Amino acid sequence: MNFVAMVGRLFLGFLGTLGQIGTFTGTALSHCMTPPLYCGIIGRQMLNIGYFSLPVVGMTALFTGMVLALQIYIGSSRFDAEVAVATIVVIGITRELGPVLAGLMVAGRVSASMAAELGTMRVTEQIDALTTLSTNPFKYLVAPRLIAATVVLPLLVAVADTIGVFGGYIIGTEKLGFNSATYIKNTLDFMEPIDVISGLVKAAAFGFIIALMGCYHGYNSQGGAQGVGRATTNAVVSASVLILIANFIITELFFTR
Amino acid sequence: MTDHAGGPERMSPTPKISLRGLSKRFGPKVVLDNLDLDVMPGESVVVIGGSGTGKSVMLKSILGLLKPESGSIKIDGQEVLGLRGSDRDEVLRKFGMLFQGGALFDSLPVWENVAFGLLASGDISRKDAKVVALENLRSVGLGPEVGELSPAELSGGMQKRVGLARAIATRPEIIFFDEPTTGLDPIMGDVINDLIVECVKTVGATALSITHDMASARKIADRIAMIFGGKIIWIGTVDEIDNSGNPYVDQFIHGRAEGPIQMDLLKP
Numbered sequence A: 001m002n003f004v005a006m007v008g009r010l011f012l013g014f015l016g017t018l019g020q021i022g023t024f025t026g027t028a029l030s031h032c033m034t035p036p037l038y039c040g041i042i043g044r045q046m047l048n049i050g051y052f053s054l055p056v057v058g059m060t061a062l063f064t065g066m067v068l069a070l071q072i073y074i075g076s077s078r079f080d081a082e083v084a085v086a087t088i089v090v091i092g093i094t095r096e097l098g099p100v101l102a103g104l105m106v107a108g109r110v111s112a113s114m115a116a117e118l119g120t121m122r123v124t125e126q127i128d129a130l131t132t133l134s135t136n137p138f139k140y141l142v143a144p145r146l147i148a149a150t151v152v153l154p155l156l157v158a159v160a161d162t163i164g165v166f167g168g169y170i171i172g173t174e175k176l177g178f179n180s181a182t183y184i185k186n187t188l189d190f191m192e193p194i195d196v197i198s199g200l201v202k203a204a205a206f207g208f209i210i211a212l213m214g215c216y217h218g219y220n221s222q223g224g225a226q227g228v229g230r231a232t233t234n235a236v237v238s239a240s241v242l243i244l245i246a247n248f249i250i251t252e253l254f255f256t257r
Numbered sequence B: 001m002t003d004h005a006g007g008p009e010r011m012s013p014t015p016k017i018s019l020r021g022l023s024k025r026f027g028p029k030v031v032l033d034n035l036d037l038d039v040m041p042g043e044s045v046v047v048i049g050g051s052g053t054g055k056s057v058m059l060k061s062i063l064g065l066l067k068p069e070s071g072s073i074k075i076d077g078q079e080v081l082g083l084r085g086s087d088r089d090e091v092l093r094k095f096g097m098l099f100q101g102g103a104l105f106d107s108l109p110v111w112e113n114v115a116f117g118l119l120a121s122g123d124i125s126r127k128d129a130k131v132v133a134l135e136n137l138r139s140v141g142l143g144p145e146v147g148e149l150s151p152a153e154l155s156g157g158m159q160k161r162v163g164l165a166r167a168i169a170t171r172p173e174i175i176f177f178d179e180p181t182t183g184l185d186p187i188m189g190d191v192i193n194d195l196i197v198e199c200v201k202t203v204g205a206t207a208l209s210i211t212h213d214m215a216s217a218r219k220i221a222d223r224i225a226m227i228f229g230g231k232i233i234w235i236g237t238v239d240e241i242d243n244s245g246n247p248y249v250d251q252f253i254h255g256r257a258e259g260p261i262q263m264d265l266l267k268p
């Protein structure tokens, strides 16, 4: 009896949170669609999310591409290794590893900082102050972050894809002794536009998720420094989990008929 | 419940702010309990009361930052409780607020903080807004060099003064001051008192202030209201407060530990 009540309470709590996130998303989207848009803030956020994430995302992509090449080489029989390494690296990176790893890295970096920034603004009453100065906090804080992250993540992932494939190329040509021209030809021959496009669509979705979770948890944080800390953790965890779920759903939509 | 609770018993113009039966609770904790208060146009009302009695909550409820469970809030006779969207923005434009903790935007330099409301209204260039901002900073005793600093580089009292400059920069009709002189030295405190008086008298603004500082209250108030137990238990002019005959008010203005108000820590 007690157990059933507990499960019921948990489930209701879950539904409540889902409703809150839904309302938050709806309000945020409506503010993304209607003017005025704060272009200066969008630009600054794009710089922060995209440009300053380049080192960490680039490193991740480079080493992932290199490891991938090594693993495939070890796993495939000698004679078709030259084709297998090039094609599996490019498909693996563009379809899955590029967007997912970049998404997770950016989630750690950006969701956390957004949640901390908005959370601090909440507990120091800066968000209340915005309202009293005729500025809607959704328009000024949330919408620019959502737009910037959704736009900039595909660009970031495009760069990550390139670096990742390049990582495979380095291992292939320098360590495994493949012919450089053949490697590039194999890469280009087997790469389909859908591989890249699906990856970039994923990236846009992940960007949206990252900013949404950072803003949602920061905006609703309460209870001082501890509350901000909790908001930061929740933002990163929920963004990461949602990225993995969204990745599954988008893959399902793109590649299974 | 009388219609004029808390207000003078005469046929008067519509109050600028009229609170009726305002109730707000956090979980089981009742903070405001059927609170009534009227503030007339151009009047300066000071609310006094112990720490944690709901003074800040009252201001935030009027601004719509907190949602009271019941009651009515009228601004210029218009019910504002439950207002949304552009109607709410319209009403909010009448207000300026000095937050208890300053609440300065730490991503912006001081002058942009002060100019924020002006820039948000959109009909002023950045250059002009900066001139106005520096003027407002000067009126709270801060030089133009402070304008370029970030709020984190200011002392607590300086932040308070910047908050004040920001609250009055748009020349709002109604200004809320949440403890304007707390954290300031006595001289600067008096400068701020004068500034508030000037805002109210010359600009014709309506002011609702909160303070613990009786000297400040006597200087800036037309009427003083005392909040206790979620209600306004006494309201009267500055002259009346010394002979209020209300033991709560007497205890508060003389700052005595013994009396009808028992601080939690004194309870056995």
Ligand SMILES: Nc1ncnc2c1ncn2[C@@H]1O[C@H](COP(=O)(O)OP(=O)(O)OP(=O)(O)O)[C@@H](O)[C@H]1O
Binding pocket: B026, B031, B050, B051, B052, B053, B054, B055, B056, B057, B058, B100
């Ligand atoms: N967001 C909140 N969540 C829960 N309780 C709150 C919240 N805000 C205020 N309270 C409670 O409401 C009560 C009144 O708070 P308020 O800030 O209005 O006090 P105050 O009269 O302004 O006191 P002070 O003079 O110390 O500023 C406090 O007991 C506080 O615990």
Ligand SMILES: [Mg+2]
Binding pocket: B055, B056, B057, B100, B178
């Ligand atoms: Mg307070």
